[in-house]
Amino acid sequence: MAIGDLAFLIPLLPALAFVLTFFLGKKLPNGGAIIPIAAIATSFVISLLITLNLLQNPGEVITQSYSWFAMFNLGILVDPLAAVMLTMVTFVSLLIHIYSVGYMSHDRSQSRYFAETALFTASMLSLILSDNILQLFISWELVGVCSYLLIGFWYQKPAAATAAKKAFLTTRIGDVMFLAGIVILFSDLFKIFNGTIPDGVFIMRFDEIFAHIPELAAMNANILGMEVSHITIITLLFFGGAVGKSGQFPLHVWLPDAMEGPTTVSALIHAATMVTAGVYLVARTFPMFIAAPDTLLVVAYLGAFTAIFAATMGIVMNDLKRVLAYSTISQLGYMMLGLGIGAAIGAEAVGMSIFHLINHAFFKALLFLCAGSVIHAVGTHDMRQLGGVAKVMPITAATMIIAALSLAGFGIPGTIFGTSGFFSKDAIIEGAYLFGESSGMWIPYVLSIVAALLTSIYIFRLIFMTFFGKPRTDYGGHESHASMTIPLSILALLALFFGGLTSRRFNDFVSETFGNNFVNMNIPELAEMGGYHLAAHVGHEPVLILWMPLIVAVAGLLIAYLIYGLKVVNMDNLVSRNNPVYKLLYNRYYQNAIFTDFISVKIIYEGFAFAVRSIDRGFDWVVNWISDVTIETGDSLRQFQTGVIQTYATAVVAGVGLLIVLIKVIMEVI
């Protein structure tokens, strides 16, 4: 039996763990944490074996499809792209689960926590494994609902319940776009098949979709006077879904609020499961994107913009977790940028982006878990109350600094010495340079470089404010338990070395996704169809460009050190409510006021909903009016009913007389 036959177990085991933990967890120690840990560990082993097998035999893509209903199917697809994602998700999720045993040990609803995280992991794994777009959407939604449950884990807190709702609704906007894309895709394929789909053909399967890209590209819709290809519309809608899930501007608003859940949940969301789904979606359907002339440009620009936009807010946040949240948004922007520049460099963009995704998962999970460790120990997440934590929690501090270095991208170009984040981020920035070179559009590159500088500043601001200097308040605290520090150390090792060790082969491996026997796409050909001309070669940039990411990273470190370590600059004037820029950033560009207070409450709720309610009362009024009129008419006609027989007799006589006359007249006329 090949290991691939066990692939279906990867999401199934955590799903079973969910059921078991949900019903039995309360009776077991630690809320039954052992069940999901064991399940995910098994999934991890299976994923790792499959990945290793794929590394040796790149052609052995696992595909299994079963008819579900109508022309839809459920199935499994494990190609290099899915395999690396599976391994990463199971691994990071496993570590987070182990860490959670210590972190959640004081919570009364532990079993619910572990059940929900198990389901969360299962949905994400199912999303990665999907061999068709509908199943992907289903898992996608399940991921969303699990995040809803987990962000609102402490539902007694109104803030948590609100944040959960906001997260679900904001991502739901993206989901609707994604669904619209699927609906349009379905109807297009339905038309391509002329409405008769042969038995055994599942039109939502990726290979089926990719096989019809030329026909899709040939279909045009007229929108506002512009001829737009259907594939552009579909991919834009798909990207809309990714924008929601991956927290890209302008649907990023839910991510910082999502910090209301336990810190481990934040780690799961930000590193392993949820936010990467959007990037994965674009990577998975990359053949469609590359055939869409304008979508990839949108992806690139929006990614670059989000990277810098979120970084500016990260600089001013005082909440430990919020800084990390904005950092995630910013890094996701990089990943999207990485995909967007596929317009210039083809399928390699997917490799770069996924590489960054995986490295990011390591160092971001590490950052969150470290932050969780600090919060767990000192009981606050306001950086202004912290300081000098490194003395109390040396392991946490050391691992967090490693994570920060990795996030900021420290490493020496041209060698294998460097943190994981360096290799992946550097590659994306260089890709952006190449993109600018081949297309003449330099904005993504500039934005990405500035964002790198800001990244370095905010993360070292966090480090200096939290771990160095003197304690600003009397917080107490101690180093965390081993069940928490061991996952930290493992992640720290990966954040340091994973990138360097795998950077050579990773890209090639993932790029095989599109050349294998399952889809067998010719990316350059598709790019030609979309109107791109792929750059011939990667890697002959000027030396300055190669060193640029490191230079800005070091510059950011120095700036942060000068301001927050040595305090040579007095920030009090700058950091005040009177400074409009600071105020704008601190209020997060007033997005809460705009999105929540204005659009949701004022326009949707008080505007539309109340308008519809008034209209509805109008309809009700009409219905009641009809009945009132009927009653009143009857009431007035009742007056004729005097009850005196003579009146009735008179009426009868008069009626008979009239009838006679009428009959007579009618007879005459006829």
Next chain:
Amino acid sequence: MLPILSLIVLIPLIFAALTLLTKTKQQARAMALVATVAVLVLTMYMYFNFDSTIAENQFVEMYQWVPSLGITYHLGVDGIAMPLILLNAIVLPFLILFTWNDERKSPNRFYALILATEGAAIGVFAALDFFLFYIFWELTLIPLFFMVSIWGGPNKHHASIKFFIYTHVASLVMLLGIFGLYFAAWEATGTPSLDIPYLLSQFQFIESGLMKDMIVLALLFGFIVKLPVFPFHSWQPDAYTEAPTAGSVLFVMLKIGGYGIFKIVLPLLPFTASPGLMINILAAVGAISIIYGAFAALAQKDLKRMIAYSSVSHMGYVTLGAAGMVSLSVSGAMFQQFSHGLIMSVMFMASGVINSTAGTRIMNDLGGLAQRMPKLAVIMVLTFMASLGLPGLTGFIAEVSVLAGSFVNLPAYVIIALLAIVITAAYHLWALQRTMFGVFNEKLGTIVDINGYQTLSMGIIAILILYFGLNPSPVLDMMLTNSENIISLMAVMGV
């Protein structure tokens, strides 16, 4: 062979009469449970002997009744009726269990009315003769009227009379449509017949295009008021809200409006003088209902009223899917009826429990109930998720089939419907937040969780929601067969 359909229709009706004679609550509920379980057993037997690969009527029983007028006693089920009978048969025993320990006045009449509604509703689904169809159709009104006006809320008289008159007027218009069909066919062929399949096949031979349009419009009016969809929904929020919990559940079990559309209107549609117009009417009504119901639900303060409006929104998918004219969308619309019945019954049960324990349904006065009612919270979150169309639950299958299928022919309407999805999610989540989550409102006093009977009944229906969401084929296959049959008619006419 066993006259199984007659048994399924008559058992509840006979037991309803017998239940009236009982004296105590214990006897009445036992009687009701026996009857509903008997129906469930018979229906399961029928379901397992049902051939879902053919679109013909099965288990047919036919006897002459009034030959001079062409009235026959003709029963039979096809893939449109079978899932709805199944839905009624499944939910009703659990509804009885749900009310097992409730205290109310004259329980014998209460259970008798439940059984009468079940019998009448199944009668509508099983009838293959317009005479029987109309008798059962009107028969559903009476028990529900009394259900609302005896055990209803504070505004029960207004609501019950409004419901009765509104839907009765619609039924009369529908009756006019039936008469039109009956007499036109009588004139054309010379023999009177009220047989539904026969009349449906005779419709195309009616000469006057105007006549055909009027017939279909009259029938359609009767059906969409029963559904109900915008703009004929205004009886529904009142009736659903004022009805007792069991009454509300019976209301959502009563899928006769949608059934009529699939069974009677859709086969006629291609032969009308202006099928395009009809399709656009159906689709517009559906799309507007979806978004209108969603917004109206968002503005509600009463939990049950919100659920009632969400029902308007969900019913929009039925007409939109029916108008989609693709077998996927039509069967999705049929599945929406099935799924909506399951989901709404649990939602109404949940709101009934909240009302009876907390003493109010105004959402702003509730809050944090999940801390005191964890079992209810789990079930309620699950059903609310199903109602907002979460994948893996029945609502999603229906919605995605309707949306994807209808987009082929009606893109503009589907886009309107898509816009409503976010609103749908918003009001469901907001309702959950205000009732279940947040700080517990101490003013509510002591709150105890749902009892064993309630947990059992709601839990099992919730599990069914999950089961049919993951594996819709047991009911979706027969719907697909039938909708393909309908669509092939369209193809013949080139619509």
Next chain:
Amino acid sequence: MLNKEITFNPMKILTSAYHFFRPRALGITVAFLFLAVLMVSVFFTSWPSVDQLPQNLEDPSNIEGIGVMIFTDFVVPFEILSIVLLSSMIGAIYMAKGDDAQ
């Protein structure tokens, strides 16, 4: 009474006429209109009739004929009528008797 002076007071006559007609105005109008309609119908309709009335000089009475008809052709209505008469008499007596019997 005899010495009562007979005076002619047109105002009084008009007043009394008014008081006579005012409550009866509707009835009188309807009755006259009805009469007019019926009269017109009666005199402008050609009624079927035999040319010559049958005359049996020996026995001008038709009692016998009527009696035969009642007990042959119309015996069933006759019997019914008898029951109606009986029951109406009983009813009338019962109602007229009043409560004093008890």
Next chain:
Amino acid sequence: MIPIELYVGLAVIIFTIGLYGFMTQRSGIRMLMSVELMLNSANLNLVAFSSYNADLTGQVFALYSIALAACEAAIGFAILMTIFRMRDTINLDSFNILRW
């Protein structure tokens, strides 16, 4: 031979008188008398047509109608007596219990 129109015309006049009485009189007894008048005008018609068509059926029914009139009168007077006992009046204007 007297034309039949005259008989019918006489019946019409009698009927109208009865009608007038029924419509305007308030006393129950007078109303009953008016009803009798109307019945008799009908009887007149019956007899007249019976003679002029040489068919005895009409006269038979005239007899029946007289008998029925007796029934009606008996019941009517009994009702009036009851009414009189209840209200001390037979003025039917004050009886509008048939009013809705």
